[in-house]
Amino acid sequence: MAEARAIAKFVRVSPFKARKVSALIRGKPVEEALAILKFAPQRAAGVVSKVVASAAANAVQNRDAAREKLVVTSVQINQGPAFRRMRGATRFPAIIRRPTSHITIVVSDAPAPKARRPRTGGSR
Numbered sequence: 001m002a003e004a005r006a007i008a009k010f011v012r013v014s015p016f017k018a019r020k021v022s023a024l025i026r027g028k029p030v031e032e033a034l035a036i037l038k039f040a041p042q043r044a045a046g047v048v049s050k051v052v053a054s055a056a057a058n059a060v061q062n063r064d065a066a067r068e069k070l071v072v073t074s075v076q077i078n079q080g081p082a083f084r085r086m087r088g089a090t091r092f093p094a095i096i097r098r099p100t101s102h103i104t105i106v107v108s109d110a111p112a113p114k115a116r117r118p119r120t121g122g123s124r
Helices: 015-025 030-038 044-063
Strands: 003-011 071-079 083-087 094-098 101-108
Touching: 003 044, 015 030, 015 044, 015 071, 015 101, 030 044, 030 071, 044 071, 044 101
Parallel strands: none
Antiparallel strands: 003 101, 071 101, 083 094
16 A cells, blocks of 8 residues: 655645635545646645645655555645734734644545544434
């Protein structure tokens, strides 16, 4: 089983917005995921697309995997540090926070495991 990953750190896009894009490609074949991201209107789609392509290239180059068989098995988007900017004003200075993200994508030639639904403690 060939598995490869790619990481992009300090990407200047909100993790909340990037997670919406990542939900579109989780569990999809790499070629289909890249096609979805190409036409996604969100700004984060371009960055996530580059990371998916990099992970696929890592699998082909380092693990001798066939690109046609690769599947996006894991997408993890964590919050990075926020860039802070000061906007001067007469009475009160405003702090502008620019969020960043750390994006990790794992591709594998095995199918992604089925996500299990969490148990809820419903009433009887």
